[in-house]
Each structure stands twice: as structure tokens, then as C-alpha cells.
Amino acid sequence: MALSAHGRELDVTGYGRLQEDLPPFEAGPIDLAAWFGFEEPQQPLELEIGSGKGTFLVQQAQRFPGVNYLGVEWARAYWRHAADRARRHGLNNVRLLRAEAGFFVRHFIPDGALRQVHVYFPDPWPKARHHKRRLLQEPFLRELHPRLARGGAVRIATDHQDYFAWIEEHAGRVADLYERLPFESPESAGADELVGTNFERKYRREGRPFHGLILRTR
Numbered sequence: 001m002a003l004s005a006h007g008r009e010l011d012v013t014g015y016g017r018l019q020e021d022l023p024p025f026e027a028g029p030i031d032l033a034a035w036f037g038f039e040e041p042q043q044p045l046e047l048e049i050g051s052g053k054g055t056f057l058v059q060q061a062q063r064f065p066g067v068n069y070l071g072v073e074w075a076r077a078y079w080r081h082a083a084d085r086a087r088r089h090g091l092n093n094v095r096l097l098r099a100e101a102g103f104f105v106r107h108f109i110p111d112g113a114l115r116q117v118h119v120y121f122p123d124p125w126p127k128a129r130h131h132k133r134r135l136l137q138e139p140f141l142r143e144l145h146p147r148l149a150r151g152g153a154v155r156i157a158t159d160h161q162d163y164f165a166w167i168e169e170h171a172g173r174v175a176d177l178y179e180r181l182p183f184e185s186p187e188s189a190g191a192d193e194l195v196g197t198n199f200e201r202k203y204r205r206e207g208r209p210f211h212g213l214i215l216r217t218r
């Protein structure tokens with residue numbers, strides 16, 4: 001069993017799943033609630049992309065036991081940390097998948113399956129030659145759209161001025177699909193927080209400004 005940075009055993013049993021375990025992608029979308037083993041499969045489902053150590057998911061899921069939360073995280077250590085954390089809190093409405101989010105969204109999520117998608121502090125890829133790697137851009141937002149339920153929304157926050165300007169531009173390109181709304185902090189955020197993720201808490205101390213927006217399906 002893997003150990004945390006502090007030498008504690010991390011156990012993801014029942015909470016963490018791996019991209020390698022998914023069925024062949026050619027077989028098409030899966031029944032998410034069944035595959036992830038959510039105890040209340042009929043509950044609305046929200047997806048967090050790049051869930052890091054799982055702070056937002058755990059806080060929000062504790063507040064809303066009537067919603068299922070799925071975090072997709074590429075970094076194995078963060079995925080493991082978040083899944084172990086959800087297990088320690090006994091959160092039957094949280095599951096973590098270690099996967100590349102674009103691949104997972106494209107091949108495995110059925111139409112209309114998601115009530116909300118949360119993307120908080122995505123990697124900004126600041127060099128111009130790396131911009132194509134940015135998660136939030138027109139093709140991805142178009143791919144995501146049918147997977148959202150009617151009135152569903154993508155909630156986005158970043159500390160990166162240039163990435164935010166890029167996101168605003170791409171949001172404009174998909175204005176036929178999404179209405180842009182001002183960001184509203186999730187209920188689990190602290191009084192002076194935008195979202196209250198680990199990343200935000202770390203960089204707030206440096207006085208960094210944060211930006212956010214919501215794209216709601218038309």
C-alpha cells in the first residue's frame with residue numbers, strides 16, 4: 001500500500017479507480033453511477049477536473065450528501081491522497097478516477113449525465129508553444145456540452161491572468177452553446193475564499209488575484 005508524505009498508509013479501496021480499469025473506449029459511454037459504485041446512483045452527478053488533493057470535493061460532498069461527486073485527476077499521488085481522504089470521511093457520494101480528463105470526457109460520459117463540471121485552477125501552460133495543451137478551449141467546451149444536463153454549468157476559476165483572458169475568448173467562441181455568467185463561490189468556500197481549494201489557499205497568502213466565470217448551457 002502506498003504511503004503519504006508523512007508515512008501514513010493510503011487506502012483507496014472502494015473510492016479510487018484507474019483509467020486502465022475502464023472498459024475499452026471503443027465500446028462507448030458507460031453507466032457512471034454503476035461503474036463507480038455510487039451508493040445512491042439516482043442522485044445528480046457533478047464532475048471535478050483536476051481535483052488535486054480533493055479539498056473542494058470533500059468539503060462540498062459533506063455539505064451535499066444528495067449529490068454524487070466524481071473527481072478526475074491525472075497525478076497519481078494527488079488522486080491517491082484524495083481517494084484516501086474521501087474514504088476516511090466515509091463519503092459514499094465521492095469517487096476519484098486517475099485519468100486524463102479529456103480522454104475520459106470524450107469516450108466514457110453519456111449525454112446529459114453531468115449537472116455541473118468544476119475546473120478550479122487548471123494548469124495554465126504559460127508558454128505560447130504550450131497553449132494547445134490548455135484544457136479549457138473551444139473544442140473541449142464543445143465536447144463537454146452534450147454531456148451536461150439541461151441547464152448544467154461549467155464553473156471555472158484561475159489565478160492566471162493570461163489563461164483567464166484565453167478562457168474568456170474561448171467562452172465567446174462557444175456563446176452559441178453557453179451563456180456566460182459571473183462566478184459564484186460554492187457553498188463550501190470560506191468567507192473570504194473564491195472556492196477554497198489547496199491551490200487557492202496556498203497562493204492567497206501571496207496576495208494573488210483570482211478570476212472566475214460560469215458557463216451555463218443554453
Ligand SMILES: C[S@@+](CC[C@H](N)C(=O)[O-])C[C@H]1O[C@@H](n2cnc3c(N)ncnc32)[C@H](O)[C@@H]1O
Pocket residue numbers: 049050051052053072073074075078099100101102120121122123135197198199200
Ligand atoms: C494547479 S493544480 C490545481 C488542483 C486543485 N484543483 C486545486 O485547486 O488545489 C491542477 C491539477 O490538474 C491536474 N490535471 C491537469 N491536467 C489534467 C488532465 N488533463 N486530466 C486530469 N487532471 C489534470 C493536475 O495533475 C493538477 O493536480
